[in-house]
Amino acid sequence: MDERQVVSGGADDADDDRIQDYSHVTPGYRRALWTVVLLNVGYGAVEIVAGLMSGSQALMADSLDFLGDGTITLMGLIAIGWSLAWRARAALLQGLFLGALGVGVVASSIYRVFVLYQPEAGTMGLFGGIALAINVISALVLLPHRKGDANVRAVWLFSRNDALGNVAVIAAAGLVAWTGTRWPDLAVAVVVAGLFLQSSVSIVRHARSDLHQAKAAASP
Template structure:
């Protein structure tokens, strides 16, 4: 098997195994690291943890840009290209950036709304769902920052976002424990109403992303994130209905715990990258 390091001339298609690459945060780090690499074309397979790069010159030059990211990148193979590979799907970076800004604004606004409503309604479910909105906003904001300023700024932003999410998730779990111990009376109708508003917001996000979901892995992942958020919103609404039907607080405490744990796990993944 030939490698780009042994045969530096011409164009090559190199395949890299990247064990720690499984979400858009890692993809954005890699895109930023390889920005400026002459003639590079990137194809990401997040589920398979692989990256294919069409490039000029030695594969070692690509690997040297990937290794500082500490994602465990390894060169699997590198083959000479006798003709260009299939054209990548056309994307409109400016349009994608506009969509990401809209997603950031929607999620940031709903974070504030749900957090305030959750406190007023004594609902840990709403408060935890607000953290989920914040987590998504952090992902979109970090992606936009990477486009504007590069990998170093993205790593710093991701670190701040990760620690912020972790702190808020832990506070949410403490709040769940406090309300479980001292008791709470969640306002079920407010839970369902704000949960429905959050559902509408996430459906709007899905509609915004839909036209770009095939344009790149990061947009596909954003679509998946919003789809998962819809499930969380439905969980809050169902919990509110159960609170209304039973008069008990445990459905709210349960959904609050589940969402907070999900956000905490996401924060750990972000911090692991930095």
């Protein structure tokens, strides 16, 4: 594939008539995105069941992260070939979606504070370990492609945060077993939500920067 190509568009997206940089779009990049989509959506469904079975808020938060990661990565795959402005808009949507997930996890965790239910540490640890392995694979697959526009960066940040969140889930499982309380599980759920929100801000910031760049390129 040529490293640079011209994409034509309408009057509302004058930047489409400019030469766009697609040097990061290779067959390997496409394969990497499809791999991440399949791994995340598939295991996200499995982890929802595990979270419900174990009563773990941290696992439920992580399962939402998996499903959100898979869905947004699919959006990133679809956005390949779009103009810079439209790729930035896709990334902006990704960032807002991730922020909404973070707010949802925080709200659910607050609700859990008033529900006296201790999660099963063994199930948490088992599925947290499997999730970590899957996310490490995803992160390694995406590692060569992490440099790029806001859309590419969003996909990379999702997988990186998943791996960090899984380490926290495993730690929470050990603390739940050791302390005999649900508080470590809730604390980790809030930490995972914090990762969502931090990445959301970063993705939105880069997306806005790309939008400004596209508008500047479109100006005569």
